[in-house]
Structure formats: structure tokens, C-alpha cells
Amino acid sequence: MNKIFVIIKREYITRVRKKSFIIMTILAPIFMAAIIILPIIFMMSDKDKEFKKIAVIEDGSDLFRDVIPNTNDAQYVYLENTNVNELKRSFEEQGYYGILYISPELVNIPNAIQLISKKTPPIGLIDHINSSLKKEIEKQKLLAYNIQDLDNIIKNINTQVSVQTIKIDDAGQVKETSTGIAMALAYIGGLLMYMLVFIFGSQVMRGVIEEKTSRIVEVIVSSVKPIQLMMGKIIGIALVGLTQFLTWVILSIAVVAFVQGTVLKKTDLTEITQTLPQDIMTKNQPAIESTQVSSVEISPELAEFSKIFESAINQDWLLIILSFIFYFITGYLLYASVFAAIGSAVDNETETQQFMMPVTIPIIVGLMVALGTMQNPESSLSFWCSLIPLTSPIVMIARIPFGVPAWQLTLSMGLMVITFIAFVWMAARIYRTGILMYGKKTSWKEIWKWLKYSG
Amino acid sequence: MSLFEARNIVKQFGSFTALDNVSVSVPEQCIYGLLGPNGAGKTTLIRIINQITGPDSGELFLNGKKLMPDDVRFIGYLPEERGLYKKMKVGEQALYLAQLKGLSRTEAMKRLKYWFKKLDIIDWWGKKVEELSKGMQQKVQFITTVLHEPKLIIFDEPFTGFDPVNANIIKNEILFLRERGATIIFSTHNMSSVEELCDNITLINKARTILEGSVNKIRSEWGGNEFDVTLRGDVSPGRNDLFSVLNQQSENGNTSLRIKTSGKTLTNDILNFLMQSGEILSFNPFRPSMNEIFIRVVKSRN
Numbered sequence: 001m002n003k004i005f006v007i008i009k010r011e012y013i014t015r016v017r018k019k020s021f022i023i024m025t026i027l028a029p030i031f032m033a034a035i036i037i038l039p040i041i042f043m044m045s046d047k048d049k050e051f052k053k054i055a056v057i058e059d060g061s062d063l064f065r066d067v068i069p070n071t072n073d074a075q076y077v078y079l080e081n082t083n084v085n086e087l088k089r090s091f092e093e094q095g096y097y098g099i100l101y102i103s104p105e106l107v108n109i110p111n112a113i114q115l116i117s118k119k120t121p122p123i124g125l126i127d128h129i130n131s132s133l134k135k136e137i138e139k140q141k142l143l144a145y146n147i148q149d150l151d152n153i154i155k156n157i158n159t160q161v162s163v164q165t166i167k168i169d170d171a172g173q174v175k176e177t178s179t180g181i182a183m184a185l186a187y188i189g190g191l192l193m194y195m196l197v198f199i200f201g202s203q204v205m206r207g208v209i210e211e212k213t214s215r216i217v218e219v220i221v222s223s224v225k226p227i228q229l230m231m232g233k234i235i236g237i238a239l240v241g242l243t244q245f246l247t248w249v250i251l252s253i254a255v256v257a258f259v260q261g262t263v264l265k266k267t268d269l270t271e272i273t274q275t276l277p278q279d280i281m282t283k284n285q286p287a288i289e290s291t292q293v294s295s296v297e298i299s300p301e302l303a304e305f306s307k308i309f310e311s312a313i314n315q316d317w318l319l320i321i322l323s324f325i326f327y328f329i330t331g332y333l334l335y336a337s338v339f340a341a342i343g344s345a346v347d348n349e350t351e352t353q354q355f356m357m358p359v360t361i362p363i364i365v366g367l368m369v370a371l372g373t374m375q376n377p378e379s380s381l382s383f384w385c386s387l388i389p390l391t392s393p394i395v396m397i398a399r400i401p402f403g404v405p406a407w408q409l410t411l412s413m414g415l416m417v418i419t420f421i422a423f424v425w426m427a428a429r430i431y432r433t434g435i436l437m438y439g440k441k442t443s444w445k446e447i448w449k450w451l452k453y454s455g
Numbered sequence: 456m457s458l459f460e461a462r463n464i465v466k467q468f469g470s471f472t473a474l475d476n477v478s479v480s481v482p483e484q485c486i487y488g489l490l491g492p493n494g495a496g497k498t499t500l501i502r503i504i505n506q507i508t509g510p511d512s513g514e515l516f517l518n519g520k521k522l523m524p525d526d527v528r529f530i531g532y533l534p535e536e537r538g539l540y541k542k543m544k545v546g547e548q549a550l551y552l553a554q555l556k557g558l559s560r561t562e563a564m565k566r567l568k569y570w571f572k573k574l575d576i577i578d579w580w581g582k583k584v585e586e587l588s589k590g591m592q593q594k595v596q597f598i599t600t601v602l603h604e605p606k607l608i609i610f611d612e613p614f615t616g617f618d619p620v621n622a623n624i625i626k627n628e629i630l631f632l633r634e635r636g637a638t639i640i641f642s643t644h645n646m647s648s649v650e651e652l653c654d655n656i657t658l659i660n661k662a663r664t665i666l667e668g669s670v671n672k673i674r675s676e677w678g679g680n681e682f683d684v685t686l687r688g689d690v691s692p693g694r695n696d697l698f699s700v701l702n703q704q705s706e707n708g709n710t711s712l713r714i715k716t717s718g719k720t721l722t723n724d725i726l727n728f729l730m731q732s733g734e735i736l737s738f739n740p741f742r743p744s745m746n747e748i749f750i751r752v753v754k755s756r757n
Contacts, residue, residue, distance in 0.1 A: 003555055014542075014543065210540070211540075215536045219532070219533075219599070220555060224555055436508075449469050
């Protein structure tokens, strides 16, 4: 037993010390954090953008006078009696960013409008112009119907809908969830599982091939049993994977704490998030008057973000992380032992192709179904694939954020344990024969024979 | 008493029989040659001794007791197909292999330093294996094979990859190990090293033992009734009924003969007859080389 630890230690240390591992482990969360934080920073630094003054010229009418409201970063100046062609030559000297040239036909012809500028205008600016004019044209068209009290009617119709999703667990506890977050978790979880099984599984395969081609394997199996060497390698690499995963979790928590502590501090996250579910929860919670005051200044984007953020915190992280670890360990053991068996059957990496196909297919099917699960977590395909052991590690991980009945989870886990034990057993039998076979191209028939050889 | 014994070993791979009722008995402190053409079953037997694979039937004994899985610490094995982790440092790797044999880290370190100095590779301790020449890698492998002071050491083609100087160093180390009490099983195709080193041999062909015994005895037996004679001058013994001449050559004015007697002839009668032809410079019973015996035995069986 002692010897397997010596093997695990070597497999672990030689990999963890590699530069590529250290870089990957530290850089990946920083990269992820950048993906999360950068949009917020952009969102918040909106005000720092270059201020643009835009000249609005109408050709022969004044239908659209002062229709486009000024925004934080752009001012729309309506110019009368100005020749477009003259202004085109000198608008920059006069301090204008561009000229918006509106033709009176605009009411009927949607593209009878031009924005002339030296630079490519930002998409936000164009959106703003489009929507303002669209509203105005709609209004004018409605006016043509001579409806009484139209202004009030329009105000009244103007509605916004945002579904709030509330999940009630068996204990009757209410949690606000976000389907968006569940989808994101399903996506990240499924993809991560797929990548980890693939990356570390094929590391096992490469490790076995390395031992075989460097011819050290016979030296080692004269000291330890082949299965000890195989399991030592598989476990050692699993620990490398777990180290990487846990480092990522810890760094992510640190990043989240950092985001919470610094970026969102100005708007005081907890207060906003309390005001949001307030509408629903006023019955059991006294309204906090003061919160209204502080939430007034919050930009809607930031409030939305904070809501998502809060809902993310509401996810059942313990279940997600524990089941992720479970499925990682068993799924990985299952696939890694198959990869080890493949590695033992070949002489070099190019020969692995013929055996890789049947192994890759269930993993890829798993990933595909996991991605489908994001859209439709209750589909029967997702259900079956989350029970079948070859795909369940990836699919179940994608289902868990949406909530999975306990019996399904238990059944899936039970099947997984039985299957991985069976696979490890078969792989070990192939492995112990395969590692000592040199120079002959292995066929499926050959592998089948190895399975039946006695010790 | 024999240190190691294998009795009636049978091993089959599917329908192919690798070993068919093979028995080997290796006396203590002996260098025992395990010979045979490629594919004869030597490697399978060696792997069975090392418990890498198990026999289908038959028994193995070490020191009179049944061989147990834990006995690997008493056995050292240098396989023919051998190598090291290329990216790993030499010292670390040697430590790793020693620990797998059950040595503690500190003990392994102490012994490794001794051996690395002895074989003059201590400067390479911190280098990666891929930076080493093949001969140096072989030295590291030799050290890791004998480091745990096994009672039984199995060398499969130990001299490949060595230049003559280093091969000689390793040869002397093997003899030294034997002197200190180790028993050695030596598998090779190099028959001159068998003559030089081995006390006993077993020759396996097509899964069966076809020749076994002490090297000296085998060679004299296979020499039959042949003698090598050198006579001064360019002479030729006449036809006679004492012996027949198998081969005759003249060298530096002398004549070399290989003669074969009927077996019942007295040596003195032959000498008497030869003296009439000329001055006898040498008269030796002919001992065929192991190489010749090997070829003859294997060919006769095929």
C-alpha cells in the first residue's frame, strides 16, 4: 500500500511543478475574472467617454425639431437654414462630431436619414437616434388617427415586464433564482467537467504511453503490481485536477469577494438586492424606507447586475460543488482507466486514434446534451443521459443548478459507482498485458483476448 | 541448496504456449545463464520469477519457501526492455525506484551516493535523464537494480549499450555482487559472456528446456572425442584406424589438426602415433564454444 503513495506522489509532484500547470492554474481565474469585471468597468466608465456634439439638419421641414433628447455623452443641436454641403466641409472646426441629415421623406422611407462623421460612430449613438426617431414617427402616425387624449394613452401603454423566478424548496423556503444564472452554471459546470475529464484523462493516457515507450514500465512493475502503477497514476493526476479545480474555486471566491467589496461598494449591494424582492416579500418583511433613497441613483444596468449577482449567491453552492467533486472523481476514474487501457495497448500516440473514437463519442454526446439541458432541463434526453454513467457526469452537472429530484441524483450516483468499478477492473486487465507488449499493432480482437488472460 | 527454484512452470497466452513444464533450479551464489533463441519463452519465465505475470501452473520457491508477492524486495531485475523517465532528474528517479523497492528515502539516498560515486556518475545526479548518454543511463539502471541488495538478481542482456571499458566495469561489479552473496540469473545472446561468467545454464527452446547443467560439464560433453593437436612443421599424419582428421590447417610453419577418435581409443596410443609424424607442440581435448553448442542444439531440435 505504501508503494502506491510513492507513485501518487511522483505523478502529482512532477506535474504540479511544471510551468504549464502553474500558469494555467493562476491565469485561468484571472482571465475569468477579467470577463466578469471588465464589462462592469466599461459600464461604469460610460461617463468618461468623449462628449459628442451632433448637428441635426432637416431638409426643408421641421418635423423633427428637438426630437432627439440629449444624452450623457451626446448633444443634439438643431440647426436651421444651414446648407449640408457647406457644413460637411467645416463641421469639425465648429466642434461637431457629425451631422445628422434628415429628409422629410423619413416618415415613409426608413433610410432617408444620414449620419455624416469622420469616425465610425458608436453603436449606442446610432441606437439612440434610431429609437428616438422611431418613437417620434410612431407618435406622428398615431396622431394622424386623431385619437383623443393620446399622450396619456401612450404613457399608459408603455409597459415593462421582468419575470422574477422564485424557487421553493421542500422546506418551503423561498429563494429568488435566476434562470440565467442556472444556465450559466450548467454551461460552466458541464463544460468544465468535459474539459477536466478530457484533459486529465488524456494526461493519464500520455503518461502510460510515456512509461511504455521509455521502457521504464517493466522496471516498475517488477516492484509494484501493474494495477498499483495504473491507479497511482490515475489518482495522482486526479489530485492534480482537484488541486487545479480547488485553486480555481478559491481564487474565484476571492475575485467575487473583491468585486463585491470594491466595484459594487458605491451602490451598496445588499440594499439594492433587498429592495428588489421587496414587492413580493412585503408581507413577511417590513419595508425598509431608507433603501428607496439610495437605490434612486443606481443605474438600471448596475441594479440588474447586482440582482444577478445576488441570485448567483442564492444557488445551492454546497450541492453543486460536492456533486461536481463526486462526478469529477467517478467520471474521471471511469474515463481515465479507459484512457490508461488505451495507452497501454499502443506504442505511440498516433496509434491511439482507432481506440479513441468509441471513448470520445459518449463524452461529446454528454457535452451536447449538457448544452441542450441549458435550454430544456426537464427533457427526457437530459433525464436519461444524466442517469447513464457514460454521459451522466457531464449532463447531471448541467442539470443540478436547475434542481434535480433526490432519487434521480442517488440513482445516477449509484450507477456511476458500479460502472466505474467495472471499468477500472476491465481496464486493469487490459493494462497489465498491454504495457508489456511491444512492437505489435494492437487490434480490438487482441484486447478482447487480453481481458480473458489469467493473472 | 538452491536459492531459487521453479517447478513445472506452464504458461499459455490464449492458444500459444510460452512455457511448457519448465523447471529451473538456481544454486546459491551462482551465476545462472538463461539461454534460448528469440521467442523461446525466456522473458516470460523471467517475468514469472518477478511476479509480473503469474504461471498457469507450477510452483516457485525462494530460499526454500514459496515465493510471495512481498518477496519482490529480495529480487532485483534489469529487464531487456528498459528505460527511465526522460524528463526526470537522475537522482530523483533513482530515489523513486529505490523507494518502490521498499527502501526508506534516507537509506536509499545513502546507498545511491555510494554507488553513484563508485560508478563515477555522481556529477550527473541533478541532470535530466535525456541529457545522459546511453551508457550512463545503463549505469543508473544497473544501480537501481542492485541498490536494495537483492538476494536474487536477474540481468537480461546487461551489457548492451556499454562500450568495452564500461562493459568490463559492469562485469566486475556482477562478479563482486556474487562474491558478496548474491545469486544471479543472467539472460543473454552473447555466448562468450556466458562462457566467461556463468556457472550453470538452462537452454530453453520453443517453451521447453532442452539443455541444462554446468557450463564446464556441458562443454566437455559436447566436445565428444575430439582433440586439437599442433605439430611442428608442415606434416601430415597418415591414415590410421585410431582417429580421423576433421580439419587440417598449416599456420606459421606448424600444422593444426582437429581429430576425432572412436571413443574407445586411449590417448597415449594417439600420442604415440602422432609422435611419429613430428614434434607435438600441443594436445588438448576440444571444448566447443557455447555458441557452437547453442546453434547445434537449437538446430537439431528444429
